[in-house]
Amino acid sequence: MTPQPLPAGTTLIIRGGRAILPAADWHAPGTVDIAIAGDTIAGVAAAFAVVAGQPIEDIDARRHLVLPGFINAHYHSHDVLAKGTLEEVPLEAWRLYALPPQYPPRSVEEVRARTLLGGLECLRSGMTTIQDMLTLYPFEDRHLDAVMQAYERIGIRVVFSLQYADRKGLETIPFWKDIFPKELHALLSTAAEPERQLDLLGHFEATCLKGSPRPRVHWALGPSAPERCSPPLMARTMELARRYDLPVYSHIYESRGMALQARLTLPEHGGSLVKRLAAEGVLDPRLNLAHSVWLARDEIDLLAQSGTGVVLNPQGNLKMKCGIAPIRALQDAGVRIGLGCDNCSCSDAQNMFMAMKLFALLAAVSDAIPGPPQAAAALHAATEAGAEGARLGGAIGQIAVGRKADLTLIDMNDPSWSPCNSAVRQLVHVEAGRGVRHVLVDGKVVVRDRRLTTIDEEEIYDAVEAVMPGFRKDFAAISERVKRLQPWLDQAHAKFVATEMEFDRVYIPF
Numbered sequence: 001m002t003p004q005p006l007p008a009g010t011t012l013i014i015r016g017g018r019a020i021l022p023a024a025d026w027h028a029p030g031t032v033d034i035a036i037a038g039d040t041i042a043g044v045a046a047a048f049a050v051v052a053g054q055p056i057e058d059i060d061a062r063r064h065l066v067l068p069g070f071i072n073a074h075y076h077s078h079d080v081l082a083k084g085t086l087e088e089v090p091l092e093a094w095r096l097y098a099l100p101p102q103y104p105p106r107s108v109e110e111v112r113a114r115t116l117l118g119g120l121e122c123l124r125s126g127m128t129t130i131q132d133m134l135t136l137y138p139f140e141d142r143h144l145d146a147v148m149q150a151y152e153r154i155g156i157r158v159v160f161s162l163q164y165a166d167r168k169g170l171e172t173i174p175f176w177k178d179i180f181p182k183e184l185h186a187l188l189s190t191a192a193e194p195e196r197q198l199d200l201l202g203h204f205e206a207t208c209l210k211g212s213p214r215p216r217v218h219w220a221l222g223p224s225a226p227e228r229c230s231p232p233l234m235a236r237t238m239e240l241a242r243r244y245d246l247p248v249y250s251h252i253y254e255s256r257g258m259a260l261q262a263r264l265t266l267p268e269h270g271g272s273l274v275k276r277l278a279a280e281g282v283l284d285p286r287l288n289l290a291h292s293v294w295l296a297r298d299e300i301d302l303l304a305q306s307g308t309g310v311v312l313n314p315q316g317n318l319k320m321k322c323g324i325a326p327i328r329a330l331q332d333a334g335v336r337i338g339l340g341c342d343n344c345s346c347s348d349a350q351n352m353f354m355a356m357k358l359f360a361l362l363a364a365v366s367d368a369i370p371g372p373p374q375a376a377a378a379l380h381a382a383t384e385a386g387a388e389g390a391r392l393g394g395a396i397g398q399i400a401v402g403r404k405a406d407l408t409l410i411d412m413n414d415p416s417w418s419p420c421n422s423a424v425r426q427l428v429h430v431e432a433g434r435g436v437r438h439v440l441v442d443g444k445v446v447v448r449d450r451r452l453t454t455i456d457e458e459e460i461y462d463a464v465e466a467v468m469p470g471f472r473k474d475f476a477a478i479s480e481r482v483k484r485l486q487p488w489l490d491q492a493h494a495k496f497v498a499t500e501m502e503f504d505r506v507y508i509p510f
């Protein structure tokens with residue numbers, strides 16, 4: 001085998017790794033050299049020549065699996081500090097603990113620390129891109145600046161959207177308004193500054209969409225959920241999305257209560273939020289609907305026909321007692337499926353290995369009939385589909401010439417990989433993150449030998465420790481408040497389960 005000449009401008013070579021190339025056999029990928037020029041993959045060959053005397057970095061990737069970096073297609077950096085705070089909680093009650101409007105305003109130091117900590121966890125588990133759907137409450141430019149500076153410093157790629165809504169949570173949850181005494185209603189609102197949202201979008205357009213480009217930042221839009229966003233707010237969202245060709249991320253039917261609310265309150269749309277979105281012209285390949293657990297059959301067909309994608313978050317869905325998305329039905333219909341790890345307070349871990357494994361295994365529950373191989377589908381969801389959903393399909397998500405050099409190298413000198421019978425199956429079903437050794441974003445090694453290279457990790461942990469007393473104090477106050485609400489929460493939930501069972505038989509075939 002004659003080594004090939006290096007592509008012009010090569011700055012780094014990854015030598016001899018077993019690479020998950022698009023056309024490779026993902027069970028038994030062969031070894032290749034990958035040449036990187038600046039931030040881009042410049043060549044892939046069986047072997048590139050060694051060139052002496054040039055400043056080209058060489059990474060020895062023998063006995064390593066080389067993957068496109070994972071894309072965490074649903075994540076919220078606002079509650080990174082809340083990981084491990086809660087046991088399993090029904091979603092409607094969880095929202096009272098987790099959402100920024102429940103808390104007093106946060107300090108810039110806390111915003112910076114949590115953004116860096118979340119970025120660190122994502123990078124160390126092999127993610128090179130995250131979709132941060134961030135609620136800043138109250139919105140302040142200095143908080144947004146702190147977030148942007150943190151991402152720039154740590155070196156991860158971010159598809160960034162503010163999360164917004166102009167309808168209060170109380171209006172969007174079945175029975176709450178009737179069951180909770182009026183004097184408690186103010187405690188149940190979960191929308192941040194509803195009257196400011198259109199102005200906020202205008203501000204976002206002026207300062208971000210029309211502002212100077214930031215390295216590795218890709219803008220997106222984040223209407224929180226259709227039931228929490230008025231038709232004018234959704235229309236403004238889609239106008240911006242089409243004008244700037246931006247991806248849009250929203251939540252739909254995470255809990256059965258959310259589906260129930262649609263069935264009860266949208267008779268003009270057949271009880272369907274998806275049909276409401278279709279009528280408003282919102283279904284679009286730019287749109288990604290997180291969760292999509294309680295979709296009905298005809299709603300899945302509408303998503304497929306319109307090219308609308310979903311982002312599944314199996315960890316959070318299980319912990320919040322929401323259920324399991326109709327994985328097989330979505331796959332059979334050809335709906336684009338990305339994977340995410342959602343809030344730290346409900347998923348706890350930003351770990352794509354867990355998400356892929358649950359995705360692959362839960363298909364057995366959502367549809368007991370054996371279907372297509374799920375390991376490759378899980379990896380596709382965690383990489384390429386996330387890229388397509390972010391409107392970055394040609395740029396990231398694959399190891400291919402011309403794409404950004406966003407790569408994760410897994411050390412196969414580990415019991416998880418001995419023997420290696422199938423790379424893709426062992427990646428999904430055996431590896432849990434221990435093997436992530438090097439991570440590159442934009443051609444730069446941001447994790448080397450399991451350590452962040454861009455910032456001293458201790459600095460991040462110290463910054464987190466410094467803000468935790470304040471966070472813990474506020475979280476404790478919120479927990480006390482939710483405890484006071486518990487009798488009515490239980491009452492509402494009981495009524496809600498009884499009614500939703502009735503509706504299941506009629507509307508929800510899964």
Ligand SMILES: [Zn+2]
Nearest residue numbers: 251290342343
């Ligand atoms: Zn979410």
